[in-house]
Structure formats: structure tokens, C-alpha cells
Amino acid sequence: MGCGWPVLAAPRPFALNPGPAMPLIDVQDMDVTIRRRDGTPVQPVRGVALCVDAGETLALVGESGCGKSLTCLAIAGLLPRRAVAQGRVVMQDTDLLALPRRAARLLRRALIASVFQDATNALNPVRPIGWQVAEAIRLRRSVTRNEAGAEAVRLLGRVGLPEPERRAKEYPHQFSGGMNQRAMIALAIAGRPHLLIADEATTALDVTIQAQILDLIADLQAELGMGMIFVTHDLGIVAQAADRAAVMYAGRIVETAPVAALFATPRHPYTRGLLQALPRVDHDGRPLSTIDGIVPPPDRMPPGCAFAPRCSRVGAGCDAAVPLSQKIPGASPPRFLACHRPVPVSEEV
Amino acid sequence: MSQAAVDALMLPPPLLAAEGVRLGYATGRRGWFRPAPRFLAVDGVSLTLSRGETLGIVGESGCGKSSLARLLVGLAAPEAGVVRFEGTAMPAPDSAAWRALRTRLQMVFQDTGAALDPRLTVRTQVREPLLIHRQPDPEARCDEVLAQVRLGAHLWDRFPRELSGGQVQRVVIARALAPRPDLLVLDEPVSALDVSIQAQIVNLLHDLQRDLGLAYVFVSHDLGVVRHVAHRVAVMYLGRIVELAPKAELFARPRHPYTQALLASVPVADPARRGARVAIPGDPPSPQHPPSGCRFHPRCPLAVPRCAAEAPALRALGATDVACHRAGEPGLPSLAAMLSGPRPAMAPMSVREPA
Numbered sequence A: 001m002g003c004g005w006p007v008l009a010a011p012r013p014f015a016l017n018p019g020p021a022m023p024l025i026d027v028q029d030m031d032v033t034i035r036r037r038d039g040t041p042v043q044p045v046r047g048v049a050l051c052v053d054a055g056e057t058l059a060l061v062g063e064s065g066c067g068k069s070l071t072c073l074a075i076a077g078l079l080p081r082r083a084v085a086q087g088r089v090v091m092q093d094t095d096l097l098a099l100p101r102r103a104a105r106l107l108r109r110a111l112i113a114s115v116f117q118d119a120t121n122a123l124n125p126v127r128p129i130g131w132q133v134a135e136a137i138r139l140r141r142s143v144t145r146n147e148a149g150a151e152a153v154r155l156l157g158r159v160g161l162p163e164p165e166r167r168a169k170e171y172p173h174q175f176s177g178g179m180n181q182r183a184m185i186a187l188a189i190a191g192r193p194h195l196l197i198a199d200e201a202t203t204a205l206d207v208t209i210q211a212q213i214l215d216l217i218a219d220l221q222a223e224l225g226m227g228m229i230f231v232t233h234d235l236g237i238v239a240q241a242a243d244r245a246a247v248m249y250a251g252r253i254v255e256t257a258p259v260a261a262l263f264a265t266p267r268h269p270y271t272r273g274l275l276q277a278l279p280r281v282d283h284d285g286r287p288l289s290t291i292d293g294i295v296p297p298p299d300r301m302p303p304g305c306a307f308a309p310r311c312s313r314v315g316a317g318c319d320a321a322v323p324l325s326q327k328i329p330g331a332s333p334p335r336f337l338a339c340h341r342p343v344p345v346s347e348e349v
Numbered sequence B: 001m002s003q004a005a006v007d008a009l010m011l012p013p014p015l016l017a018a019e020g021v022r023l024g025y026a027t028g029r030r031g032w033f034r035p036a037p038r039f040l041a042v043d044g045v046s047l048t049l050s051r052g053e054t055l056g057i058v059g060e061s062g063c064g065k066s067s068l069a070r071l072l073v074g075l076a077a078p079e080a081g082v083v084r085f086e087g088t089a090m091p092a093p094d095s096a097a098w099r100a101l102r103t104r105l106q107m108v109f110q111d112t113g114a115a116l117d118p119r120l121t122v123r124t125q126v127r128e129p130l131l132i133h134r135q136p137d138p139e140a141r142c143d144e145v146l147a148q149v150r151l152g153a154h155l156w157d158r159f160p161r162e163l164s165g166g167q168v169q170r171v172v173i174a175r176a177l178a179p180r181p182d183l184l185v186l187d188e189p190v191s192a193l194d195v196s197i198q199a200q201i202v203n204l205l206h207d208l209q210r211d212l213g214l215a216y217v218f219v220s221h222d223l224g225v226v227r228h229v230a231h232r233v234a235v236m237y238l239g240r241i242v243e244l245a246p247k248a249e250l251f252a253r254p255r256h257p258y259t260q261a262l263l264a265s266v267p268v269a270d271p272a273r274r275g276a277r278v279a280i281p282g283d284p285p286s287p288q289h290p291p292s293g294c295r296f297h298p299r300c301p302l303a304v305p306r307c308a309a310e311a312p313a314l315r316a317l318g319a320t321d322v323a324c325h326r327a328g329e330p331g332l333p334s335l336a337a338m339l340s341g342p343r344p345a346m347a348p349m350s351v352r353e354p355a
Helices: A068-075 A102-112 A129-140 A145-158 A178-190 A207-224 A235-241 A259-264 A270-274 B001-011 B065-072 B096-101 B122-132 B138-148 B163-177 B197-212 B222-229 B247-252 B257-266 B305-309 B335-339
Strands: A024-037 A039-054 A057-061 A082-091 A112-115 A195-199 A227-232 A246-249 A252-258 B016-026 B039-050 B054-058 B079-084 B106-108 B183-187 B215-220 B232-237 B242-248 B316-317 B320-322
Touching: A024 A068, A024 B316, A039 A057, A039 A068, A039 A227, A039 A252, A057 A068, A057 A235, A068 A082, A068 A112, A068 A195, A068 A227, A102 A112, A102 A129, A112 A178, A129 A145, A129 A178, A145 A178, A145 B242, A178 A207, A195 A207, A207 A235, A207 B257, A227 A235, A227 B242, A235 A259, A246 A259, A246 A270, A252 A259, A252 A270, A259 B001, A270 B197, B039 B065, B039 B079, B039 B242, B054 B065, B054 B222, B065 B183, B106 B163, B122 B138, B122 B163, B122 B232, B163 B183, B163 B197, B197 B222, B215 B222, B222 B247, B242 B247, B242 B257, B257 B335
Parallel strands: A057 A227, A057 A246, A112 A195, A195 A227, B054 B215, B054 B232, B106 B183, B183 B215
Antiparallel strands: A024 A039, A024 A082, A246 A252, B016 B039, B016 B079, B232 B242, B242 B320, B316 B320
């Protein structure tokens, strides 16, 4: 969609290293540890490994409390003070977690942007929308206030806000939820990020508005060549909007695969359970199959596989050791799986 | 056959019937001496529900589906029109006759966290409606319904904060079932739950209906869930029903452009059907300033001048009741066909009326 917006055509502050087959972001063995009020640590995210290429969309799927949001906050450097991330988050040949705080912040500001679920509360209620977008521009480039203001209006127009000159002077409470989410997206792309993290960005919206926002994000991604991490619990969005998906359960990524392969032949029993529990809008199904039991809380994880107590395929060895994420031999493009007793490929979903 | 003709043939009367009900709310005052402006959240809705049937009500936020649910259980009195339960008009809220009727209709609300008293154990809460309605042997009945909703007996003397979301929803359903109702009105009962838990509750509701012959009004914004539980589906837009049809008919042949848009907007969990999704432009208008004529016409690609002038009434088209001037015209293009193709760089959005 070449619409030649000067904002988007301008060079990025950081050029991407054209390294051989380097992913845009490479997260290796990342843990997030939270210190509770009584001093005991819990680890809601354990051993997460993922990578995203430029222009690619990775969906991070899982149920509430599985650690998908904390993973994103750790990547974006937005963890609350009580939480610490360990491991490696490599962008531009640099480990963001090893950098001093200030240097990491500046690098992240140039590379990463996030869009969250509740745009109306994420925006500043006492500043006009246009001012907030202009602030995001001024933080990243040395431009005058007037130039930043004019660019903010252009950006708001690009994300589909009607009458951007007038609306830029209005406040978040005067906007609908969908329009606030458009403004948040304008704010996120103001720095022309290489990586956009969308954390349940369309969850609070009605389906007709959600469809508009998904289209907008897809257009902008194509235009800017951004890599994206799309956090969602909605398997419909995964199927429609992502290239690859990583399924999280109880703080770990249990399966990573290209979307078509994941939906056709889920290999982890949890992935298969999720797909079978989903009521579908496109056909009448048999009774929904359920996953009995509940997710174990992070301080009472079973010793072996966290899914073992709920798993239909549980067997000897599942409660002995945590299954490590391994490349499935022969799968092309590559798939990763962390399961002692995976679902055979032949079994129907 | 039209809905009216079916109703005339049906004896005894349907379990629940709404006839042209309206419900309005006052909005913020504009000045001390000016009357507060009102808007209609539910504007002339008629529907019927038979014993053992599930009626799904779908629509986007602000379309009036929760207000309609409140009208159907008599928690609010309609400004116009009447709700009939087994042929008799619903008594005014809080009257003695209404309280007597309350054992027959029960409601399950959306916010399960707020639905239970945090200081009472599960057993006490489920017993409470039985004590209020002076039903015989509350202890035994309480244990019976808790077993019916398949809540583990070790949880019966716990407090709500010790339960997970799915378990809380089971308690709420048990409490609603305790006085042996004929009708449950469920307002977004599974929206807050994760997929695996949602499936447990959906299956539970299905089994309860089969075993107890309950009728459900199932309000939801999730078309996948509604497709799974409902026998008939009503689609609401800005306070009005735009389409009411048997489930199979609605999902196979949606007649109203809004229904088509809604179905086309849902991301389908099937990577093979990528790109099947289409987005209609525009925001839903504010119910305080509804558009003239057909309320969908500013967003409708099929709109003709008549749509802005004249509000369409619900009319029968095959097994479907639809409120659209153009539905059923021969050669009418489908909405998906009109909207697919390259997207404009900037989707035009309708602007909300200034407050």
C-alpha cells in the first residue's frame, strides 16, 4: 500500500544490519522472576526461546496467566520493578538484558514499540491525542514542535482517523475504543519501530472494529517491514493474522510451528486440546472436548511437565523431568516441541 | 409461515414472549432546569421462546442485548410493550407477584467475580435463594444442584476467592438452578473464561438443558459460542432486532447486511480460510443519536435512499425474520463480495455526533 507518507518514507534512526540470516530478535532461555511481598521468588516465565524475522508475525498464544504478557513486557523492558528478566534478548547483535539500563532503554526506544489492550486507559487523559503522538516523535528525532505536530496529524490520518487536524486536538475520552486503538497504533509507529509488540491489541474491541484494526496493522506491517509479536488468546486471530505461532502453557513455550502446520497437525496435547475446545463460527461441531482441571499456580508447579496433570496422553516419565523444547526432525519449515509423549502426526484434530 | 402464524397455532402459549418492548435510559444532564436527554437502549423488540429452547442474542457492545436480558427476567419494566411469561404479563419489579415468579426465571450475569458474596461459603450462597423462597429442604436441594453442576464436593464449604473462574461460574449456575427455574437468562456467561474452561461450561449448560428441559436466553458477542449453543439466534443492532432466524439458517444464509458483516468480521480458526475475513468501515453510531431510517444504513454498502428515510420492519423471508428493505431482492450482491478486493489506504470512518 504505497501511499508515500513522508513520515514513513524517512530513514530509520537505526539501519538494520543485513547480517546473514540474522533474526530481527532472538530471545534465548529467558526467565522472569517476580519477588513477592514476603520475599519468596516465583518464576511465571521459564526458559522462553523465540525469534522473529523482519516482516514476520509471530503469535504468542495461551490462556490467562500463562506468561505471554510478561514475556512481552520483558522484551520491551517494561517489567514492573519487582520483576527481573534473565537470559538473552538479542537485537542488532546486542543483548538487551546485558546492557546498562539507560543504553538498553535508548536501544529499545529505537527498535521496539508496543500496543496494549486497553488503549483508552493507556493514553494520557489530560493531553490531546495529537500532542501525545507528537511527543513520541520528538523523543526520537530532533524536530521542532510544529514539525512534530504536523507529522502527528499525518500519522493520525494514516491510521484512519477521520478529520485528523480536528481530532488531533481532542482528548481520549472523546474517542471511541476503536479510535483510541488507532491513536495508540499511530503512537507506536511514530518511531518507525523494527519490532511491534501487540499485546491483546484487539481483545476489547467489537468484531467489526477488530477486523478494521487487524487490517490496519497488516497494512502498516507490510509498509514498514516490521517484525511483529502478536499476543492473543484468540485462535481465530492466530489463524488469520500470524505466520508462526508459539503456544505457551504455565510459563513455558510448549510448541512453536508455522500456523498452517500447527492447526493441521498439533503435536503437543495442550495445543490439540485448545483447538478441540474451540467453538467454531464456520461449522457446527460435535460437543466441545474439554481440558479437565486447571492451570497450576506458578509457585506449585508439578516437578515434570506442567501439563501432565491435565494431559490425556500422560504416561511414564512425564512427571520426572521438564520436557525441553526440541526441533522436530524433518519438519520444514522448522517446528519446535516440548513434550515427552507428542501426539502422532496421523491423529485427526 | 410467518412468526405470527406459528405463534397462533402454538398452544399452550410460548414460555416467554416479548411484544414491542422498549427500555430507555437518561443520560447526563445538560443544565439544571433542562430535562436530562433520554435514549432508547431497546427499541421495540418482539420475540418468543419455547420450553427447552435456546435463543441466542448477539450484537456488539451498546446494542442493547444486556438491557433486553434485564427486561426478559423482569429486572426492569418496559416503557412500552409487554413481556409475557406463559401468557401472563410480567408483574412490576419488586411486587409480590413478581417475587413469586422469580423462582421460575433466573439470571446469570456476566461478571462472575461480582456475582458472589465474598464472605459467604459456596453452600450458603446456593442455599440462600431456597430460604428466601421458603422452599422445602434447602440443604438437600443445595447439595443436589452443586452435584448437578459437577462442582467437586471438597469445594462446597470454600469461599469464592478460593475458586477458579470456571468453578465460580459453576456456583453461579447452581445458585440460579436451585429454585427449579424454567428459564435461565445468561448474560455473557462464558466471555470471561479461557477456551478450555469455556468448553466445560458450554458442555455443562448443554447437559443441564437436556436433563432439566430448561429454556435459555443466551446473550453473547461470541458468534462461535452462540453457534454452538443456540437453536435460534436474534441479531441486534442499536436497540433493534435486525434478524431472527433458526441457527442453521442464520449461519448458512445470513439475510441482513449487518449479520453478513458480523459473520465476515470474525477471524476463523482455520489458516486455510485466510483472507475470507472482510471489514466493514465505520464505528457503530451512538445510541443517543441513532441514524434515521434503518440504523445500519450509514455503514451499509447496499443502502439506497429509502433506507435513510424509512425504518424497515421485521418481515419473514423463508424461515428468517429480517428487518431490511433490500434483503431477498433477486441478484443482490453479497456484502463480502462488495467489500473484498484491495482495501483503501484510509478506511473512511463515520464520525460520532458531537456530544
